[in-house]
Amino acid sequence: MRKIATTLLAAAAMAAGTLLAAAPAQAASQWQTVQTNANWKCAKTVVHPSRADLGYQACLVTNAQAQAQVVMVVVNNSTTPVSISGNITSAFGADRTCGTLSLGVGERRGCFAPTGPIPVCLTGAGHPDPTEQLHGGTIRLTVGGVTKAMDSPRTECFFDPTSPW
Helix, strand or coil, X not given: CHHHHHHHHHHHHHHHHHHHHHHHHHHHCCEEECCCCCCEEECCCEECCCCCCXXXXXXXXXXXXXXXXXXXXXXXXXXXXXXXXXEEEECCCCCEEEEEEXXXXXXXXXXXXXXXXXXXXXXXXXXXXXXXXXXXXXXXXXXXXXXEEEECCCEECECCCCCXX
C-alpha cells in the first residue's frame, strides 16, 4: 500500500513538473521567425522607449483568398537579450496574446494574429462603406513594464463579385 502511494505521489509530481515546464514554451511558440515577401505591408519601424536598441513595427499580410492577418515584428539590436510580450487586435477574426519571450541578441521575431477573412464591402467596390472600408489592426508591445501601441497598415474591404451590391 505504501509503495502504491509513493508511486502515485511521484507520478503526480512528474505531471505537475511537466505542466509547469510546458507553460513558457507555449508562450514562446507564438513568436516565430519572420520572412517577408510582396504580401507584407509594414508600418515604419520605431524604437521602443524603454530600450533604445529595440525596434518594432506592425505589419499586415494578405493573400489571394481575400484573407489577412496582423503581425507584430520586433528586432533586438542590443548586446543583451530583452524580455518582450504584447497583444494584437485585428479586424480579421481572433485577437492574439503574445506571451513573454526572451528575444536574443540580433534576433527578429514576429507574433502572428490568426488569419481571417477580409470584410466584404457593403456598398460595392470604390464606394465608401457606412461602417469602414479600410481594415487592419493594432499591436501593443510591452518591454520593461512599458506598453506602446501601433496601428498596422490597412487593406480595403473585399469586393465580392457575386454580391448584389
